[in-house]
Every structure is written in C-alpha cells, then in structure tokens.
Amino acid sequence: MSETLHYDILIIGSGPAGQKAAIQGAKAGKRVAVIERDLEVGGACVHHGTIPSKTLRESALNMLRLKRTAGVFDFKLRDDLKVKSLTQRLDHVVKAHSRFIADQIHRNGVTRYHGRGRFLSDREVQVSMTNRTIQRLTADIIVVATGSRPRKPDNIPVDHEHILDSDSILSLTYLPKSLTVLGGGVIASEYASFFSLLGVQVTMIDQADRPVRFMDAELTDGFVQAFEADGGTYHGNQTIAEAKWDGLSKVVTVLGNGEVIEGEKMLMALGRVANIEDLHLEAAGVKPTPRGLIPVDQHCRTSVPHIYAVGDVIGPPSLASCSMEQGRRAVCHALGIDPGGSPETVPMGIYTVPEMSSVGISEEEAVTRFGGAIVGRSRFNEIARGQISGMTDGLLKMVADPCGKKLLGVHIVGEGATELVHIGQMGLLAQMEIDSFVENIFNFPTLGEAYRVAALDIVKQRKP
Amino acid sequence: MSPLLASSVDLEPVEQVRSLLVDRIEKGELRLPLLPQVAHQVMTLTNDPDSDVTRLASLIQQDQALAGQILSVANSPAYMPRSPIVSLQQAVAWLGMKHLADMALMVSIQSGVFRVQGFEAEVKALWRHALATGLFGKEIARLGRHNVENAFLCGLLHAVGKPVILHNVIEIQKLQDLHLPWNSIRDFMEEFHVSVGNLLTENWKLPDQVKEAITYYKDHTYKHAPSPTKVALITCLADHLASYLLEPTLMDEETLLALPVIQDMNLYSEDVSSLLEQGEPILKTLDSMPL
Numbered sequence A: 001m002s003e004t005l006h007y008d009i010l011i012i013g014s015g016p017a018g019q020k021a022a023i024q025g026a027k028a029g030k031r032v033a034v035i036e037r038d039l040e041v042g043g044a045c046v047h048h049g050t051i052p053s054k055t056l057r058e059s060a061l062n063m064l065r066l067k068r069t070a071g072v073f074d075f076k077l078r079d080d081l082k083v084k085s086l087t088q089r090l091d092h093v094v095k096a097h098s099r100f101i102a103d104q105i106h107r108n109g110v111t112r113y114h115g116r117g118r119f120l121s122d123r124e125v126q127v128s129m130t131n132r133t134i135q136r137l138t139a140d141i142i143v144v145a146t147g148s149r150p151r152k153p154d155n156i157p158v159d160h161e162h163i164l165d166s167d168s169i170l171s172l173t174y175l176p177k178s179l180t181v182l183g184g185g186v187i188a189s190e191y192a193s194f195f196s197l198l199g200v201q202v203t204m205i206d207q208a209d210r211p212v213r214f215m216d217a218e219l220t221d222g223f224v225q226a227f228e229a230d231g232g233t234y235h236g237n238q239t240i241a242e243a244k245w246d247g248l249s250k251v252v253t254v255l256g257n258g259e260v261i262e263g264e265k266m267l268m269a270l271g272r273v274a275n276i277e278d279l280h281l282e283a284a285g286v287k288p289t290p291r292g293l294i295p296v297d298q299h300c301r302t303s304v305p306h307i308y309a310v311g312d313v314i315g316p317p318s319l320a321s322c323s324m325e326q327g328r329r330a331v332c333h334a335l336g337i338d339p340g341g342s343p344e345t346v347p348m349g350i351y352t353v354p355e356m357s358s359v360g361i362s363e364e365e366a367v368t369r370f371g372g373a374i375v376g377r378s379r380f381n382e383i384a385r386g387q388i389s390g391m392t393d394g395l396l397k398m399v400a401d402p403c404g405k406k407l408l409g410v411h412i413v414g415e416g417a418t419e420l421v422h423i424g425q426m427g428l429l430a431q432m433e434i435d436s437f438v439e440n441i442f443n444f445p446t447l448g449e450a451y452r453v454a455a456l457d458i459v460k461q462r463k464p
Numbered sequence B: 001m002s003p004l005l006a007s008s009v010d011l012e013p014v015e016q017v018r019s020l021l022v023d024r025i026e027k028g029e030l031r032l033p034l035l036p037q038v039a040h041q042v043m044t045l046t047n048d049p050d051s052d053v054t055r056l057a058s059l060i061q062q063d064q065a066l067a068g069q070i071l072s073v074a075n076s077p078a079y080m081p082r083s084p085i086v087s088l089q090q091a092v093a094w095l096g097m098k099h100l101a102d103m104a105l106m107v108s109i110q111s112g113v114f115r116v117q118g119f120e121a122e123v124k125a126l127w128r129h130a131l132a133t134g135l136f137g138k139e140i141a142r143l144g145r146h147n148v149e150n151a152f153l154c155g156l157l158h159a160v161g162k163p164v165i166l167h168n169v170i171e172i173q174k175l176q177d178l179h180l181p182w183n184s185i186r187d188f189m190e191e192f193h194v195s196v197g198n199l200l201t202e203n204w205k206l207p208d209q210v211k212e213a214i215t216y217y218k219d220h221t222y223k224h225a226p227s228p229t230k231v232a233l234i235t236c237l238a239d240h241l242a243s244y245l246l247e248p249t250l251m252d253e254e255t256l257l258a259l260p261v262i263q264d265m266n267l268y269s270e271d272v273s274s275l276l277e278q279g280e281p282i283l284k285t286l287d288s289m290p291l
C-alpha cells in the first residue's frame, strides 16, 4: 500500500454531479481528486443513461424519417441494419462524450483515481483498484456523487437475457418482435416509445392510471395517444403477480387481475437505487434514509458538515441537469463561494416520442396556491409550422394567475417540447406578463408562435 | 520454432497430414458432423411427439456443432427470416420449435456422424470447453449488463474450428493409415482453428459478432476487435475461466487474477470471485450434456 495522500476536495463518482463538483473545486484553486470505479469517467449519464438513451432516440427518429421517405422512394429498411446503425452511433457518441469529460477533468488539473472508494473515517477514503492495490486518501471536504443504478425487484428475475434493465437493453443485437415494459416512469416511457417507433410491439404495464404521473395529465394523455396510435399499449392501474421467462421463447407476465401478457423480451424499469453499499458510510458517520438515499440539507450537506452528497445518490429529481448544479453548488457552499441565485425554475424534459416538457407550476398547484388559474392552450395543428412539419399532435399550455396576467407555468407535449420550454423558462425568470407574449413578434412560421396563441387564449378568458 | 517442429514425432507423417489438412482447408472442405450421441438425441426427441420441447431447445443451444448449423439453416433463403437470426434464443422465439426440430433433424442427417475413434476423451473435452466458455460468457456479460445472448453464442462457437480440424485429421489418418500423437493434433488445432473458424462463419453465414470473437478472442488480439460489442474481450476471459474450471492444473488462481483481460474488463476481486462461484452450476450443466 502506498502512502496516504491529502487533497482539499475529494469526490467519489465522476458522473455529472461529481464532474461539476470537481471542476468548481479546481476553478477555485483547490487540489481536487476524483475517484471513479469504472474504466471511463462520465457516470451512468454518459454510459447508460442520458447520452445513450437520447442517441437511441435520435437514431429512432431518423429511422422514422427514413421510413417515411421509404414510402416515396420505395425501399425497405432491414431490421439488422437498424440495430447495427443504432449501436454504432451509440458507441461513437458515448466515446466522444466520455473523452470530452476526461479531457475537461485533466485540463482542470483534477487527479483521477480508478478504483472503488470506501470511507475509512469521515476524512479518509480507501481506493481499491482492480489490480488489488490500495490507495488511501484524506481530504478536508468530501463529496459523494456515486449515482444510482436500476432497481432489481426481488420477485422479478432480471437476467439481462430475457428480462433486461435500462443498462442491458442498450446492447440488444436484434429488435425483438415484442417487448413488455414494466414501469410507467420516465425511463420506461422513453424506451417504450423508442422501441415502438422501431416497429417493436410494446406493452407498458404500471400501477398508475397514466405514465409519468408528475407531469400534466393533458401532456401524458397526448403521449399515450401517440404511443397507442403507433401500435403500443398502456395497461394502467395494474399490479404484477408474476413475471418470468417461460424457458423457451417468451416472458410471461401475470397481472394482479389474472390477465396474462406475453412478450419476447421484457424491460424492467421500476425505479432506481442509490449506489451506497460500497461506500461504507457508517465509517464516515453518515446514516442513509430507510429508502437507501443519503439525506442532505438545502446545500447538499450531510449530517457530517464537511461531507456533501449530490446527484442521484440523494434522490429525486434524479436528472443530469440538476445533478450538475447540485455538484457545483455543494462545492461553492463548502468553500464559502456565492453560487449565484438559486434556480427556482428547473425545467423537466421527458424524451418520449413525442416529447413532454414542463416548467413552473401546474394548473392544480396554481389553484391551490392562488385560488384559481387561467389556462391558455395552443394546439400545434393551429400553428403554421406544426402543419408544415407534420407535427400536428402537439399541445402547449400556459398557466396564468386567476387574473390572467402573471405567467406561472408552461407545459408542452409534442416534438421539440424540450427546447420550446426554455422560452417559458426565461419568461418565468424574467417574471414576464402574459401580454408580453401577445405584444411581441415571433419568427413565422415557428412553433414558438404557440406561445402567442396560448397567451391570446388566456387574454380571451380574462374577466372584464 | 514452430510448434510442429517442437513435437517429438517423426516429421514426415506430421508434415504429410499437415499438407493434406491444409489442402482440405483451402478447398473449403470443412464439415462438422454431429457427435453420435447428439445425433441420436435429435432423432429421439424429434420423433417423439410427446417429448419436452425445452429438451430439444437446450440441446440445440448447448451443442456447438448443432448450434452453428442450425443458425446457418435458419438464415438460409428457405426460411427467409425478416432479419438475420443472430442468436439461438432468437431462432427459438422467431421460428418456433416445430421449424427448429425440422432443422435439427436435417442437420443431423446431412452433417453425418463424427467418428471419434480413440479420441473420446479429447472430443468430450473440446465440447465441454466450448459450452463452458459460452456459459461463462453469459455470466461475464450479466455482471457487466452486456448482451448475454451474444456473449453465450460467441463463447460456444469461439473455437468451433478445433473440432473441424480434429474431425479432418482423424479422417486423414484413417485414409493414410497414419497415427499422430495427440500433441501434434493439438498443435494443428491451435494453428488453424481461427482461420478454419472464420471460413466456417462465412460458409454458415454466422453473425458478425461470432466472427469477431473467433478472430480476436486471444489475449494479444482482443484489443484490435473493431466493434463496440466487447465480444472478443468477454470471450477471451470466458475462455480462460473455462480452462481454469476444466483443467485446474494449467493455471493457479493468482495467475488467473493477474491476466490483463481482468483489468481490461474492469473486474474487481469480488467480481472475479462471483464469476468463479458460477463454476459449480456450469459443471452441472456440462455433466448433463449427452457426451
């Protein structure tokens, strides 16, 4: 074992949260080290999460466009070509992104240790490497950013062969004829819609009456309609009595009501669990919550003042965008640096096909908080750009206060929703009035025009 | 010095067999008959309408000769799959057991029977090693959440050239009335199995990843594998683990743990231990093979 080394800041995990924490520390002139157990840096975000799933989505959409063209030019896309081009592009994008992050860490003078980090005390961490050597590190500030992994329920045998999770689904070498998706959250809905787009018969099963429940019901209804129009099925309000491979050719799911659903493969997407078991948190004096998360205060500080936890390991919203911000803010707080105003309006982006995105508060929340709300709607089929691009099944909802003056929230379903929402986000940050959306001119024809139409709808409903 | 020169036998018969073998390889005469026991089981299971289809399915998935040739038939124009069949599991799911049973019967009739003749133990070892590599491949893939079906097929077929060479050498020996020691035959298998395996993948139209695993599964080549699938890396480790399990005198645990492929797969000592724990269930599966 080599001698113990000391750093100002030690970060465990190199996903978006750890990465931004490290860069912030280095920019403040501190000696920073990152411990990462994987060969490459970047975390679940780069290797199994955001980047690969969005690349897959983009490829699926490209294929959809090609499929549409195929009708015109009379050609057929073979399934094996689909899979091959999907995986090759995936590999290319993931590698490029991982390299970019590695360069960034290196450029900022952050030292990287390849190994599993484990607390020996509140100030000391042991790094165990694959070649069975050990390095001990001490630090004044420690940031835990170890992320999460797919949950494996006890009653469903995820074998990565017939029953896959959101990691193993990325290495499929052929498109199954049918896929049962367990879960109705973000990951389940995203993958369900990608595979449906690729021609797979997809059945989603979930306990909730509709998928992605935390989003506006009109948005999720729009998603379910599009998904079902494409051949998919959503089974809501269901429990799973049993799910297993039949030993021959299919995965059989028995629902609580006795109904049997068969699929060639199954995707298990029933949530994620925080990566804490290797950490030996008790040695640091940090006690996880009963749900296995690390509890923190508003500055992402744990019960031990110089130990912070950021990203998926502290629980929802479990988004790369928020994880990065938590990482940056935690280090700013530890170093006494002003992190800037706190982001009140974090947008949510769900990359289903079609996309769903929200910022600000919902209609129900507005009613609770302000005693009422006026909602303006704009359907993409009423917008010239929607008609031109064939994106006619979108909807943009603006939520205003009961007087119809103040913008409180924006909710969008439709292609481009995750980009379009940023106009609403800026409007909220600038505390813009609904009238500003009516009085100002947007490029024509664009989907941005939907804001104007929705704002006009609110104006129409104002009480004289 | 070439391995052939290193063997202690008279050079002549070795060179004679070698040149006849090379001749056969160049002419593409690369048949891989079924083992007599396997052919017999195929007959029994396909003739009995009451037999359990899962038994035939697992026989197809566990026997390298049957598996390779079934994939070849499944991808032939006669069956015209919607897209290529790249795994045995996919073949079962997409074509159904009725078609697979017909294919198995056809393969067992057309490929003939492997005349083992005095090499029973060696043939058994080759078949056991192939299946053990496939099964370890599965476990390695499972651990890393990679494609399990892919890893299995690549492991099962990574050295499919070896039994082809053995079969040909046995035939040549018989025709020429020669008898080479096992060492020389083993050297032939080492020398030619990758090129023979590659020719087989062409002839049988096996999936690209199988070709990649055959070509690059060795310690000094896996880094050159072109695709992002990691099949060569996984097969390399699976091959070592299979050897460690089946011929424990060849390598101790320390040597195994120090293999570069362990680092390149990013396996920690607990990961390797969990893989080694799979040895026992894998041995059980091997013992259930009709060998």
Ligand SMILES: Cc1cc2nc3c(=O)[nH]c(=O)nc-3n(C[C@H](O)[C@H](O)[C@H](O)COP(=O)(O)OP(=O)(O)OC[C@H]3O[C@@H](n4cnc5c(N)ncnc54)[C@H](O)[C@@H]3O)c2cc1C
Pocket: A012, A013, A014, A015, A016, A017, A018, A019, A035, A036, A037, A038, A041, A042, A043, A044, A045, A046, A048, A049, A050, A051, A053, A054, A115, A116, A117, A118, A145, A146, A147, A148, A166, A187, A275, A278, A279, A310, A311, A312, A313, A318, A319, A320, A321, A322, A323, A349, A351
């Ligand atoms: C399929 C999918 C799609 C997603 N899509 C989106 C999206 O569109 N937009 C979005 O904002 N978010 C998305 N997310 C969520 C996003 O990926 C996560 O919120 C984000 O990766 C969390 O970042 P993190 O840094 O907390 O953890 P991670 O990215 O999980 O990184 C944690 C790192 O810590 C390492 N580690 C763990 N334990 C140890 C240890 N003991 N020692 C050393 N290293 C350790 C891990 O190897 C890993 O590299 C998606 C997630 C998934 C799974």
